[in-house]
Amino acid sequence: MELRYGVIGCGMMGQEHLRNIALIADASVAAIFEPDAGMRALAAELAPEAVMMDSLADVVAHPAVNCLLIVSPNYMHLAQLEEIAAIRPLPILCEKPLFTDPADAPRLAALRAAYPAPIWVAMEYRYMPPVAHLIAEARAATGGIKMLTIREHRFPFLEKVGDWNRFNRNTGGTLVEKCCHFFDLMRLIAGCDPVRVMASAGQAVNHLDERYDGQTPDIWDNAYVIVEFESGLRAMLELCMFAEGARYQEEISAVGPKGRIDCLVPGPGRFWPAHLGEPPVPQVIVSPREPKGPRVLDVPVDPEILAAGDHNGSTFYQHQGFARVVRGVQSPEVSLLDGWWAVAMGMAAQESAATGQAVDLTRAPYAPASVI
Known part of the structure; x- marks a missing residue:
């Protein structure tokens, strides 16, 4: 078909x-x-x-x-x-x-x-090869994840048609627009639902000198978010959108009683400075407690697939999965409920950062039984 x-x-x-x-x-x-x-x-x-x-x-x-x-x-x-x-x-x-x-x-x-x-x-982000490798190996490498950390230090929001991405009213806010990917990863890796969110976030550097129809953008550019899950797993997001100079754009670490596993994901190759040579290769690092000794695995992406976008080949692999769905071979791997949770976690983080209070995700309006 x-x-x-x-x-x-x-x-x-x-x-x-x-x-x-x-x-x-x-x-x-x-x-x-x-x-x-x-x-x-x-x-x-x-x-x-x-x-x-x-x-x-x-x-x-x-x-x-x-x-x-x-x-x-x-x-x-x-x-x-x-x-x-x-x-x-x-x-x-x-x-x-x-x-x-x-x-x-x-x-x-x-x-x-x-x-x-x-x-x-x-x-x-689920389909970036180094992230997919971490997801597949995390339980064995850690002995059961207790702590999960996601760090993204990346470039500012790019220019979009009509500058729609400069304002919270159009995007849902940075912790929804940008970070729903990471909240989806947290929930996927945890294998259960979140129960509480705490956040501190704001607009420190980006877009403050810009004006659109006399309005200053209000989109945030940095955040710390802590999420607690039903299983007791704790996860943290560190976001910075004005520090894109590192070799790797995303760093994910999962830790448990047996050890730690990390994945390192470079940013878009088109942004890598030519004078520094070839862009970094994605890596997965497994660091067992016993015997000690980190093992580094390069996770290269096919150059043709890598050149087709800015997301480390993931858009291609996602379309492969969607093709199987259309052909009736499988069900969607990311459901409407998954998409709802990713937004709800981002909205709860936005609320926590705005109010200075932790947000309980087991109660309305965030408890899924109350809305979906």
């Missing part, structure tokens, strides 16, 4: 998806809706076989389309999912986050209860 994608949104991330779909066997892009003329022209170069449509509804109704990809700005996702459900419910790969307003959680619950086709939430 050939996958014939209908694509909603083809900005920077949408174009990464187009490059990766081109690498997937028996997959093509049949139709695209992208309202920005500049982005539409770039998308047409990447997918010349695709028909450019005037609306989401036109894409969904196109007879050649048999699956959908949503890569629009964050605040549009939920309404677009609802529109698709009303027209023609096809299998969907929807970029994160699923929603940005806490009040919209019941709408997601209604969608989840009624949508008859599979929906996969795009959590690319």
Whole structure:
């Protein structure tokens, strides 16, 4: 069965998806809706076989389309999912986050209860090869994870069409927009749900001198977040978006009674300075307590796949999985419930940082039984 994608949104991330779909066997892009003329022209170069449509509804109704990809700005996702459900419910790969307003959680619950086709939430970080290796080996390497640390020191938010990513009202806030990936990883690795979140975060450096229609961006650029899980596992996120000079952009460490496992993930190769030579190779490091002696494993990514995007090859592997879903071979690996939890954890972290209080995730509005 050939996958014939209908694509909603083809900005920077949408174009990464187009490059990766081109690498997937028996997959093509049949139709695209992208309202920005500049982005539409770039998308047409990447997918010349695709028909450019005037609306989401036109894409969904196109007879050649048999699956959908949503890569629009964050605040549009939920309404677009609802529109698709009303027209023609096809299998969907929807970029994160699923929603940005806490009040919209019941709408997601209604969608989840009624949508008859599979929906996969795009959590690319799960599929970065070094991260996937850590996830697969973590329990054996640690003897059962008790502590999990994720550190990301990366570049500031890039420029997007209409500068929508400069404001919390459009993104859900940094701890939703950017960090839902990491909260998803925490919950996946923990194997259970979170119960409490504590955070300190703010805007220290980035975008303070920018103005859009007279408004100063309010998107945060640094944070510490601690999450406690049902199992007793504790996890911490350290985010800094103005310190992109290190060899590795993400560092993940899982620790237990038998030892520790780390993975090191470089940032996008296109940002690596040419005068420093080849970009760093991802690594996984296993450090047992007994006998002591760290073991370092390089986890290179196929150069063609690596060149197709900024996420260490993960977008390609994600599309491979989604193709199996569309063909009826498997269920989505990242469900609407997973996507809801990733947003809920980010929203709870935003609330904790704003109020200075820990947030209880076992009570409304965050307890999943109350909304989804």
